[in-house]
Amino acid sequence: MTDHRAEDNAVSGQPLLKKKPKRNLYAIGCAILASMTSILLGYDIGVMSGASIYIQEDLKISDVEVEILIGILNLYSLIGSAAAGRTSDWIGRRYTIVFAGAIFFTGALLMGFATNFAFLMVGRFVAGIGVGYALMIAPVYNAEVSPASSRGALTSFPEVFVNIGILLGYVANYAFSGLPINLGWRLMLGVGVFPSVILAVGVLTMPESPRWLVMQGRLGDAKHVLDKTSDSVEEAQLRLADIKEAAGIPEHCTEDVVQVPKHSHGEEVWKELLLHPTPPVRHILIAAVGFHFFQQMSGIDALVLYSPRIFKAAGITDASTLLLATVAVGFSKTIFTLIAIGFLDRVGRRPLLLTSVAGMIASLLCLGTSLTIVNHENEKMMWASVLCLSMVLAYVGFFSIGMGPIAWVYSSEIFPLKLRAQGCSMGTAVNRIMSGVLTMTFITLYKAITMGGTFFLYGAIATVGWVFFYTMLPETQGRTLEDMEVLFGKFWRWREGYALLRNKRAVVC
Secondary structure (H helix, E strand, C coil): CCCHHHHHHHHCCCCCCCCHHHHHCHHHHHHHHHCCCHHHHHHHHHHHHHHHHHHHHHHCCCCHHHHHHHHHHHHHHHHHHHHHHHHHHHHCCCHHHHHHHHHHHHHHHHHCCCHHHHHHHHHHHHHHHHHHHHHHHHHHHHHHHHHHHHHHHCCCHHHHHHHHHHHHHHHHHHCCCCHHHHHHHHHHCCHHEEEEEEEHHHHCCCCCCHHHHHHHCEEHHHHHHHHHHHCCCCHHHHHHHHHHHCCCCCCCCCCCCCCCHHHCCCCCCHHHHHHHHCHHHHHHHHHHHHHHHHHHHHCCCHHHHHHHHHHHHCCCCCHHHHHHHHHHHHHHHHHHHHHHHHHHHHCHHHHHHHHHHHHHHHHHHHHHHHHHHHHHCCCCHHHHHHHHHHHHHHHHHHHHHHHHHHHHHHHHHHHCCCCCCCCHHHHHHHHHHHHHHHHHHHHHHHHHCCEEEEEEEEEEHHHHHHHHHHHHHCCCCCHHHHHHHHHCCCCHHHHHHHHHEEEEHHHCC
Protein backbone atom coordinates (compact mmCIF):
# COMPACT_ATOMS: atom_id res chain seq x y z
CA MET A 1 0.00 0.00 0.00
CA THR A 2 2.99 2.30 0.12
CA ASP A 3 2.61 2.71 -3.63
CA HIS A 4 -0.55 4.74 -2.99
CA ARG A 5 1.43 7.49 -1.32
CA ALA A 6 3.98 7.46 -4.12
CA GLU A 7 1.16 7.72 -6.65
CA ASP A 8 -0.35 10.68 -4.81
CA ASN A 9 3.00 12.41 -4.91
CA ALA A 10 3.15 11.84 -8.65
CA VAL A 11 -0.24 13.49 -9.05
CA SER A 12 0.96 16.54 -7.16
CA GLY A 13 4.07 16.75 -9.34
CA GLN A 14 6.49 15.59 -6.62
CA PRO A 15 8.94 12.73 -7.21
CA LEU A 16 7.92 9.17 -6.36
CA LEU A 17 9.11 8.14 -2.90
CA LYS A 18 10.82 4.82 -3.44
CA LYS A 19 13.89 3.20 -1.99
CA LYS A 20 16.78 4.03 -4.27
CA PRO A 21 18.17 0.84 -5.85
CA LYS A 22 21.84 0.15 -6.25
CA ARG A 23 23.33 1.50 -9.47
CA ASN A 24 23.43 -1.06 -12.27
CA LEU A 25 26.96 -0.61 -13.61
CA TYR A 26 26.39 -2.95 -16.55
CA ALA A 27 23.42 -0.90 -17.79
CA ILE A 28 25.44 2.29 -17.29
CA GLY A 29 28.30 0.86 -19.37
CA CYS A 30 25.93 -0.11 -22.18
CA ALA A 31 24.37 3.37 -22.17
CA ILE A 32 27.78 5.05 -22.31
CA LEU A 33 28.90 2.97 -25.30
CA ALA A 34 25.65 3.57 -27.20
CA SER A 35 25.67 7.28 -26.41
CA MET A 36 29.13 7.74 -27.88
CA THR A 37 27.42 8.00 -31.27
CA SER A 38 26.27 11.46 -30.23
CA ILE A 39 29.86 12.68 -30.16
CA LEU A 40 29.67 12.63 -33.96
CA LEU A 41 26.96 15.30 -34.09
CA GLY A 42 28.47 17.30 -31.25
CA TYR A 43 31.91 17.41 -32.82
CA ASP A 44 30.48 18.58 -36.14
CA ILE A 45 28.48 21.36 -34.44
CA GLY A 46 31.43 22.55 -32.40
CA VAL A 47 34.07 22.35 -35.11
CA MET A 48 31.95 24.08 -37.78
CA SER A 49 31.47 27.14 -35.56
CA GLY A 50 35.15 27.95 -35.95
CA ALA A 51 36.08 26.11 -39.16
CA SER A 52 33.46 28.07 -41.11
CA ILE A 53 35.44 31.28 -40.46
CA TYR A 54 38.53 29.84 -42.14
CA ILE A 55 36.56 28.03 -44.87
CA GLN A 56 34.93 31.31 -45.87
CA GLU A 57 38.31 33.01 -46.05
CA ASP A 58 40.06 30.16 -47.88
CA LEU A 59 37.35 29.21 -50.41
CA LYS A 60 36.00 32.78 -50.81
CA ILE A 61 32.37 31.82 -50.19
CA SER A 62 29.52 34.19 -49.31
CA ASP A 63 27.53 34.45 -46.07
CA VAL A 64 24.64 32.62 -47.72
CA GLU A 65 26.95 29.76 -48.67
CA VAL A 66 28.24 29.68 -45.09
CA GLU A 67 24.64 29.35 -43.85
CA ILE A 68 24.03 26.52 -46.29
CA LEU A 69 27.31 24.79 -45.40
CA ILE A 70 26.56 24.90 -41.67
CA GLY A 71 22.85 24.14 -41.75
CA ILE A 72 22.59 21.64 -44.61
CA LEU A 73 23.94 18.76 -42.53
CA ASN A 74 20.75 18.88 -40.47
CA LEU A 75 18.62 18.42 -43.57
CA TYR A 76 20.88 15.66 -44.90
CA SER A 77 20.55 13.92 -41.54
CA LEU A 78 16.82 13.50 -42.26
CA ILE A 79 17.73 10.70 -44.65
CA GLY A 80 19.54 8.88 -41.86
CA SER A 81 16.78 9.57 -39.33
CA ALA A 82 14.08 8.35 -41.72
CA ALA A 83 15.98 5.15 -42.48
CA ALA A 84 17.18 4.48 -38.93
CA GLY A 85 13.83 3.27 -37.61
CA ARG A 86 13.40 0.53 -40.18
CA THR A 87 17.14 -0.27 -40.24
CA SER A 88 17.25 -0.74 -36.47
CA ASP A 89 14.17 -3.01 -36.61
CA TRP A 90 15.88 -5.01 -39.35
CA ILE A 91 19.51 -5.44 -38.22
CA GLY A 92 19.15 -4.47 -34.56
CA ARG A 93 20.00 -1.40 -32.50
CA ARG A 94 23.64 -2.38 -31.96
CA TYR A 95 24.65 -2.85 -35.60
CA THR A 96 22.75 0.29 -36.55
CA ILE A 97 25.08 2.23 -34.23
CA VAL A 98 28.11 0.65 -35.95
CA PHE A 99 26.62 1.54 -39.34
CA ALA A 100 26.20 5.17 -38.24
CA GLY A 101 29.84 5.37 -37.22
CA ALA A 102 31.01 3.94 -40.54
CA ILE A 103 28.99 6.47 -42.54
CA PHE A 104 30.27 9.41 -40.48
CA PHE A 105 33.84 8.13 -40.85
CA THR A 106 33.47 8.33 -44.63
CA GLY A 107 31.95 11.81 -44.45
CA ALA A 108 34.69 13.16 -42.19
CA LEU A 109 37.36 11.88 -44.59
CA LEU A 110 35.64 13.53 -47.54
CA MET A 111 35.37 16.87 -45.72
CA GLY A 112 39.00 16.71 -44.62
CA PHE A 113 40.20 16.21 -48.21
CA ALA A 114 37.76 18.67 -49.81
CA THR A 115 39.33 20.99 -52.39
CA ASN A 116 36.33 23.21 -53.12
CA PHE A 117 32.83 24.08 -51.92
CA ALA A 118 31.11 21.37 -53.98
CA PHE A 119 33.46 18.64 -52.70
CA LEU A 120 32.86 19.88 -49.15
CA MET A 121 29.10 19.65 -49.63
CA VAL A 122 29.45 16.00 -50.70
CA GLY A 123 31.25 15.29 -47.44
CA ARG A 124 28.53 17.11 -45.52
CA PHE A 125 25.91 14.96 -47.25
CA VAL A 126 27.55 11.68 -46.23
CA ALA A 127 28.32 12.85 -42.69
CA GLY A 128 24.75 14.11 -42.32
CA ILE A 129 23.31 10.67 -43.01
CA GLY A 130 25.55 9.19 -40.33
CA VAL A 131 24.50 11.88 -37.86
CA GLY A 132 20.82 11.17 -38.57
CA TYR A 133 21.29 7.48 -37.76
CA ALA A 134 23.25 8.26 -34.59
CA LEU A 135 20.75 10.80 -33.28
CA MET A 136 17.80 8.43 -33.50
CA ILE A 137 19.26 5.15 -32.36
CA ALA A 138 21.17 6.06 -29.18
CA PRO A 139 18.17 7.29 -27.10
CA VAL A 140 16.08 4.33 -28.29
CA TYR A 141 18.72 1.80 -27.25
CA ASN A 142 19.27 3.47 -23.88
CA ALA A 143 15.54 3.59 -23.11
CA GLU A 144 15.18 -0.09 -23.97
CA VAL A 145 18.17 -1.31 -21.96
CA SER A 146 17.75 0.89 -18.86
CA PRO A 147 15.94 -0.10 -15.64
CA ALA A 148 13.08 2.25 -14.72
CA SER A 149 14.95 3.62 -11.69
CA SER A 150 17.69 5.17 -13.82
CA ARG A 151 16.07 5.45 -17.25
CA GLY A 152 16.02 9.23 -17.19
CA ALA A 153 19.72 9.52 -16.38
CA LEU A 154 20.83 6.86 -18.84
CA THR A 155 18.63 8.09 -21.67
CA SER A 156 20.09 11.58 -21.22
CA PHE A 157 23.61 10.25 -21.86
CA PRO A 158 23.42 11.04 -25.61
CA GLU A 159 23.00 14.72 -24.76
CA VAL A 160 26.07 14.51 -22.52
CA PHE A 161 28.12 13.13 -25.38
CA VAL A 162 26.74 15.71 -27.81
CA ASN A 163 28.14 18.34 -25.46
CA ILE A 164 31.44 16.49 -25.09
CA GLY A 165 31.62 16.43 -28.89
CA ILE A 166 30.88 20.15 -29.09
CA LEU A 167 33.61 20.84 -26.56
CA LEU A 168 36.08 18.69 -28.51
CA GLY A 169 35.14 20.59 -31.67
CA TYR A 170 35.76 23.93 -29.97
CA VAL A 171 39.11 22.70 -28.65
CA ALA A 172 40.08 21.48 -32.13
CA ASN A 173 39.24 24.92 -33.53
CA TYR A 174 41.53 26.59 -31.04
CA ALA A 175 44.29 23.96 -31.41
CA PHE A 176 44.49 24.22 -35.21
CA SER A 177 43.74 27.94 -35.54
CA GLY A 178 47.45 28.79 -35.68
CA LEU A 179 48.09 26.64 -38.76
CA PRO A 180 47.97 27.94 -42.35
CA ILE A 181 44.34 28.62 -43.30
CA ASN A 182 44.17 26.00 -46.08
CA LEU A 183 45.44 23.29 -43.70
CA GLY A 184 43.84 24.30 -40.40
CA TRP A 185 40.15 23.90 -41.29
CA ARG A 186 40.81 20.60 -43.09
CA LEU A 187 42.42 19.15 -39.97
CA MET A 188 39.56 20.51 -37.85
CA LEU A 189 37.07 18.54 -39.94
CA GLY A 190 39.25 15.51 -40.71
CA VAL A 191 40.06 14.49 -37.14
CA GLY A 192 36.36 13.65 -36.76
CA VAL A 193 37.23 10.19 -38.11
CA PHE A 194 38.76 9.13 -34.79
CA PRO A 195 35.57 9.13 -32.65
CA SER A 196 33.78 7.01 -35.25
CA VAL A 197 36.53 4.35 -35.22
CA ILE A 198 36.53 4.16 -31.40
CA LEU A 199 32.73 3.97 -31.46
CA ALA A 200 32.57 1.07 -33.91
CA VAL A 201 34.98 -1.03 -31.85
CA GLY A 202 33.35 -0.23 -28.50
CA VAL A 203 29.77 -0.92 -29.57
CA LEU A 204 30.58 -4.48 -30.60
CA THR A 205 31.19 -5.31 -26.91
CA MET A 206 27.70 -4.35 -25.74
CA PRO A 207 24.55 -6.53 -25.89
CA GLU A 208 21.61 -6.13 -28.22
CA SER A 209 18.47 -4.35 -26.98
CA PRO A 210 16.21 -6.78 -25.07
CA ARG A 211 13.12 -5.29 -26.71
CA TRP A 212 14.53 -5.89 -30.18
CA LEU A 213 15.44 -9.46 -29.20
CA VAL A 214 11.85 -10.10 -28.07
CA MET A 215 10.54 -8.67 -31.34
CA GLN A 216 12.69 -11.28 -33.09
CA GLY A 217 11.33 -14.05 -30.86
CA ARG A 218 14.65 -14.54 -29.06
CA LEU A 219 13.26 -14.70 -25.52
CA GLY A 220 16.23 -16.54 -24.06
CA ASP A 221 18.70 -13.90 -25.22
CA ALA A 222 16.37 -11.12 -24.09
CA LYS A 223 16.02 -12.67 -20.62
CA HIS A 224 19.81 -12.89 -20.32
CA VAL A 225 20.21 -9.18 -21.13
CA LEU A 226 17.34 -8.15 -18.83
CA ASP A 227 18.82 -10.14 -15.93
CA LYS A 228 22.04 -8.11 -16.30
CA THR A 229 20.44 -4.68 -16.87
CA SER A 230 17.62 -4.78 -14.29
CA ASP A 231 17.81 -3.78 -10.64
CA SER A 232 16.40 -7.12 -9.46
CA VAL A 233 15.28 -10.53 -10.71
CA GLU A 234 11.67 -9.50 -10.16
CA GLU A 235 12.09 -6.37 -12.26
CA ALA A 236 13.68 -8.42 -15.04
CA GLN A 237 10.68 -10.76 -15.06
CA LEU A 238 8.22 -7.86 -15.09
CA ARG A 239 10.08 -6.11 -17.91
CA LEU A 240 10.11 -9.31 -19.97
CA ALA A 241 6.39 -9.84 -19.39
CA ASP A 242 5.59 -6.26 -20.39
CA ILE A 243 7.69 -6.50 -23.55
CA LYS A 244 6.12 -9.83 -24.52
CA GLU A 245 2.65 -8.36 -24.07
CA ALA A 246 3.53 -5.31 -26.19
CA ALA A 247 5.00 -7.57 -28.90
CA GLY A 248 1.90 -9.77 -28.97
CA ILE A 249 3.62 -12.88 -27.56
CA PRO A 250 1.37 -14.99 -25.26
CA GLU A 251 2.40 -15.04 -21.61
CA HIS A 252 2.65 -18.83 -21.54
CA CYS A 253 5.38 -18.86 -24.22
CA THR A 254 8.62 -19.35 -22.29
CA GLU A 255 10.85 -21.11 -24.83
CA ASP A 256 14.18 -19.52 -25.73
CA VAL A 257 13.00 -18.99 -29.31
CA VAL A 258 9.34 -18.43 -30.21
CA GLN A 259 7.30 -17.47 -33.23
CA VAL A 260 6.43 -13.76 -33.15
CA PRO A 261 3.03 -12.60 -34.48
CA LYS A 262 3.53 -10.97 -37.85
CA HIS A 263 2.11 -7.59 -36.84
CA SER A 264 4.80 -7.06 -34.17
CA HIS A 265 7.62 -6.75 -36.73
CA GLY A 266 6.60 -3.24 -37.75
CA GLU A 267 4.04 -3.72 -40.55
CA GLU A 268 1.50 -0.91 -40.76
CA VAL A 269 3.37 1.04 -38.08
CA TRP A 270 3.14 4.28 -40.01
CA LYS A 271 -0.59 3.72 -40.53
CA GLU A 272 -1.09 3.29 -36.79
CA LEU A 273 1.17 6.22 -36.01
CA LEU A 274 -0.15 8.78 -38.53
CA LEU A 275 -3.35 7.72 -40.28
CA HIS A 276 -5.40 6.05 -37.55
CA PRO A 277 -3.75 6.81 -34.19
CA THR A 278 -5.53 6.12 -30.94
CA PRO A 279 -5.97 9.13 -28.60
CA PRO A 280 -2.91 8.11 -26.50
CA VAL A 281 -0.74 7.70 -29.61
CA ARG A 282 -1.95 11.04 -31.01
CA HIS A 283 -1.12 12.76 -27.71
CA ILE A 284 2.30 11.06 -27.59
CA LEU A 285 3.06 12.12 -31.16
CA ILE A 286 2.05 15.73 -30.51
CA ALA A 287 4.15 15.79 -27.34
CA ALA A 288 7.26 14.35 -29.02
CA VAL A 289 7.05 16.47 -32.17
CA GLY A 290 6.22 19.62 -30.20
CA PHE A 291 9.08 19.01 -27.79
CA HIS A 292 11.64 18.74 -30.58
CA PHE A 293 10.17 21.74 -32.42
CA PHE A 294 10.50 24.06 -29.45
CA GLN A 295 13.88 22.65 -28.41
CA GLN A 296 15.43 23.85 -31.66
CA MET A 297 13.36 26.94 -32.43
CA SER A 298 14.33 28.49 -29.11
CA GLY A 299 17.69 29.16 -30.76
CA ILE A 300 20.20 26.69 -29.29
CA ASP A 301 21.94 25.54 -32.48
CA ALA A 302 22.17 29.08 -33.86
CA LEU A 303 23.81 30.25 -30.65
CA VAL A 304 26.26 27.33 -30.52
CA LEU A 305 27.17 27.33 -34.21
CA TYR A 306 27.42 31.09 -34.61
CA SER A 307 28.84 31.91 -31.18
CA PRO A 308 31.99 33.55 -32.69
CA ARG A 309 29.77 35.97 -34.64
CA ILE A 310 27.67 36.68 -31.54
CA PHE A 311 30.74 37.41 -29.45
CA LYS A 312 32.13 39.59 -32.24
CA ALA A 313 28.87 41.56 -32.26
CA ALA A 314 29.26 41.92 -28.48
CA GLY A 315 32.62 43.65 -28.98
CA ILE A 316 35.11 40.77 -28.78
CA THR A 317 37.22 41.10 -31.94
CA ASP A 318 40.45 39.12 -31.34
CA ALA A 319 40.27 35.74 -33.16
CA SER A 320 41.96 33.73 -30.38
CA THR A 321 39.74 35.32 -27.73
CA LEU A 322 36.66 34.48 -29.80
CA LEU A 323 37.62 30.82 -30.01
CA LEU A 324 38.46 30.68 -26.29
CA ALA A 325 35.03 32.13 -25.53
CA THR A 326 33.44 29.32 -27.54
CA VAL A 327 35.41 26.78 -25.48
CA ALA A 328 33.79 28.33 -22.39
CA VAL A 329 30.39 27.72 -24.01
CA GLY A 330 31.32 24.07 -24.52
CA PHE A 331 32.37 23.69 -20.89
CA SER A 332 29.13 25.29 -19.71
CA LYS A 333 26.97 22.94 -21.78
CA THR A 334 28.86 19.84 -20.67
CA ILE A 335 28.96 20.68 -16.96
CA PHE A 336 25.26 21.54 -16.73
CA THR A 337 24.24 18.43 -18.66
CA LEU A 338 26.18 16.33 -16.15
CA ILE A 339 24.34 18.14 -13.36
CA ALA A 340 21.02 17.37 -15.05
CA ILE A 341 21.74 13.63 -15.01
CA GLY A 342 21.79 13.68 -11.22
CA PHE A 343 18.37 15.32 -11.04
CA LEU A 344 16.36 13.67 -13.84
CA ASP A 345 15.33 10.64 -11.78
CA ARG A 346 15.12 12.55 -8.48
CA VAL A 347 13.30 15.78 -9.30
CA GLY A 348 11.38 14.55 -12.36
CA ARG A 349 11.08 15.70 -15.95
CA ARG A 350 8.51 18.48 -15.59
CA PRO A 351 10.11 20.57 -12.82
CA LEU A 352 13.50 20.49 -14.53
CA LEU A 353 12.01 21.25 -17.93
CA LEU A 354 9.84 24.17 -16.84
CA THR A 355 12.69 25.69 -14.80
CA SER A 356 15.08 25.22 -17.71
CA VAL A 357 12.83 26.93 -20.25
CA ALA A 358 12.03 29.81 -17.89
CA GLY A 359 15.77 30.42 -17.42
CA MET A 360 16.31 30.26 -21.18
CA ILE A 361 13.63 32.88 -21.75
CA ALA A 362 15.17 35.26 -19.21
CA SER A 363 18.67 34.72 -20.69
CA LEU A 364 17.48 35.34 -24.25
CA LEU A 365 15.74 38.57 -23.26
CA CYS A 366 18.82 39.83 -21.41
CA LEU A 367 21.07 38.80 -24.31
CA GLY A 368 18.84 40.59 -26.81
CA THR A 369 18.83 43.72 -24.65
CA SER A 370 22.62 43.80 -24.19
CA LEU A 371 23.27 43.22 -27.92
CA THR A 372 20.84 46.01 -28.78
CA ILE A 373 22.69 48.38 -26.43
CA VAL A 374 26.06 47.43 -27.94
CA ASN A 375 24.68 47.88 -31.46
CA HIS A 376 23.43 51.42 -30.73
CA GLU A 377 26.54 52.69 -28.98
CA ASN A 378 29.57 53.97 -30.89
CA GLU A 379 31.99 53.36 -28.03
CA LYS A 380 32.88 49.92 -26.77
CA MET A 381 31.01 49.15 -23.53
CA MET A 382 32.83 46.53 -21.49
CA TRP A 383 29.92 45.87 -19.16
CA ALA A 384 27.60 45.13 -22.09
CA SER A 385 30.16 42.75 -23.63
CA VAL A 386 30.55 40.93 -20.31
CA LEU A 387 26.76 40.74 -19.96
CA CYS A 388 26.47 39.24 -23.46
CA LEU A 389 29.04 36.56 -22.67
CA SER A 390 27.39 35.85 -19.30
CA MET A 391 23.94 35.50 -20.87
CA VAL A 392 25.24 33.14 -23.56
CA LEU A 393 26.76 30.94 -20.84
CA ALA A 394 23.58 31.20 -18.76
CA TYR A 395 21.42 30.27 -21.75
CA VAL A 396 23.40 27.14 -22.65
CA GLY A 397 23.50 26.23 -18.95
CA PHE A 398 19.72 26.46 -18.54
CA PHE A 399 19.23 24.59 -21.83
CA SER A 400 21.59 21.80 -20.82
CA ILE A 401 20.05 21.23 -17.39
CA GLY A 402 16.57 20.57 -18.79
CA MET A 403 15.46 21.23 -22.35
CA GLY A 404 18.51 19.59 -23.95
CA PRO A 405 18.62 16.13 -22.33
CA ILE A 406 14.91 15.83 -21.49
CA ALA A 407 13.84 16.16 -25.13
CA TRP A 408 15.59 12.89 -25.95
CA VAL A 409 14.67 11.16 -22.68
CA TYR A 410 11.01 12.06 -22.96
CA SER A 411 10.46 11.26 -26.62
CA SER A 412 12.24 7.89 -26.36
CA GLU A 413 10.30 6.70 -23.28
CA ILE A 414 6.71 7.60 -24.21
CA PHE A 415 6.13 5.67 -27.47
CA PRO A 416 4.72 2.12 -27.33
CA LEU A 417 7.24 -0.60 -28.20
CA LYS A 418 6.07 -1.33 -31.74
CA LEU A 419 5.91 2.39 -32.58
CA ARG A 420 9.06 3.45 -30.74
CA ALA A 421 11.67 3.30 -33.49
CA GLN A 422 9.50 5.09 -36.05
CA GLY A 423 8.11 7.54 -33.50
CA CYS A 424 11.57 8.54 -32.31
CA SER A 425 12.63 8.78 -35.94
CA MET A 426 9.87 11.32 -36.54
CA GLY A 427 10.90 13.34 -33.50
CA THR A 428 14.50 13.35 -34.64
CA ALA A 429 13.44 14.41 -38.14
CA VAL A 430 11.53 17.40 -36.76
CA ASN A 431 14.51 18.26 -34.57
CA ARG A 432 16.88 18.28 -37.55
CA ILE A 433 14.48 20.19 -39.84
CA MET A 434 14.07 22.94 -37.27
CA SER A 435 17.81 23.03 -36.64
CA GLY A 436 18.40 23.31 -40.38
CA VAL A 437 15.89 26.15 -40.70
CA LEU A 438 17.45 27.91 -37.71
CA THR A 439 21.07 27.65 -38.81
CA MET A 440 20.40 28.36 -42.49
CA THR A 441 18.55 31.60 -41.72
CA PHE A 442 20.47 33.04 -38.75
CA ILE A 443 22.81 35.36 -40.66
CA THR A 444 20.03 36.56 -42.97
CA LEU A 445 17.71 37.06 -40.00
CA TYR A 446 20.08 39.12 -37.87
CA LYS A 447 20.96 41.29 -40.86
CA ALA A 448 17.24 41.98 -41.30
CA ILE A 449 16.12 42.54 -37.69
CA THR A 450 19.49 43.02 -35.89
CA MET A 451 21.28 40.52 -33.64
CA GLY A 452 19.35 41.67 -30.59
CA GLY A 453 16.01 41.39 -32.37
CA THR A 454 16.83 37.82 -33.38
CA PHE A 455 17.23 36.76 -29.77
CA PHE A 456 14.05 38.56 -28.76
CA LEU A 457 12.30 36.43 -31.41
CA TYR A 458 13.82 33.23 -30.02
CA GLY A 459 12.71 34.30 -26.54
CA ALA A 460 9.13 34.72 -27.74
CA ILE A 461 9.16 31.24 -29.29
CA ALA A 462 10.56 29.76 -26.06
CA THR A 463 7.72 31.44 -24.12
CA VAL A 464 5.13 29.70 -26.30
CA GLY A 465 7.08 26.47 -25.73
CA TRP A 466 6.85 26.87 -21.94
CA VAL A 467 3.05 27.11 -22.19
CA PHE A 468 2.96 24.00 -24.41
CA PHE A 469 5.10 21.99 -21.99
CA TYR A 470 3.06 23.06 -18.97
CA THR A 471 -0.29 22.12 -20.50
CA MET A 472 0.49 19.05 -22.62
CA LEU A 473 3.30 17.03 -21.03
CA PRO A 474 2.61 14.71 -18.07
CA GLU A 475 5.32 13.62 -15.63
CA THR A 476 6.88 10.26 -16.60
CA GLN A 477 9.41 9.87 -13.80
CA GLY A 478 9.51 6.35 -12.35
CA ARG A 479 6.95 4.97 -14.81
CA THR A 480 7.48 1.80 -16.79
CA LEU A 481 7.60 2.25 -20.53
CA GLU A 482 4.41 0.24 -20.82
CA ASP A 483 2.51 2.68 -18.51
CA MET A 484 2.72 5.53 -20.99
CA GLU A 485 -0.48 4.81 -22.91
CA VAL A 486 -2.41 5.27 -19.66
CA LEU A 487 -0.77 8.63 -18.92
CA PHE A 488 -1.37 9.94 -22.43
CA GLY A 489 -4.59 10.43 -24.36
CA LYS A 490 -6.20 13.09 -22.20
CA PHE A 491 -4.13 15.95 -23.71
CA TRP A 492 -4.32 18.97 -21.36
CA ARG A 493 -6.34 16.81 -18.91
CA TRP A 494 -3.39 14.42 -18.53
CA ARG A 495 -3.60 14.45 -14.72
CA GLU A 496 -6.60 12.13 -15.00
CA GLY A 497 -4.16 9.43 -16.12
CA TYR A 498 -2.56 9.42 -12.69
CA ALA A 499 -5.93 8.64 -11.13
CA LEU A 500 -6.41 5.69 -13.48
CA LEU A 501 -3.00 4.29 -12.60
CA ARG A 502 -3.67 4.76 -8.89
CA ASN A 503 -6.95 2.88 -9.15
CA LYS A 504 -5.31 0.11 -11.16
CA ARG A 505 -2.58 -0.28 -8.54
CA ALA A 506 -5.15 -0.28 -5.73
CA VAL A 507 -6.92 -3.22 -7.35
CA VAL A 508 -3.64 -5.13 -7.63
CA CYS A 509 -2.85 -4.48 -3.96
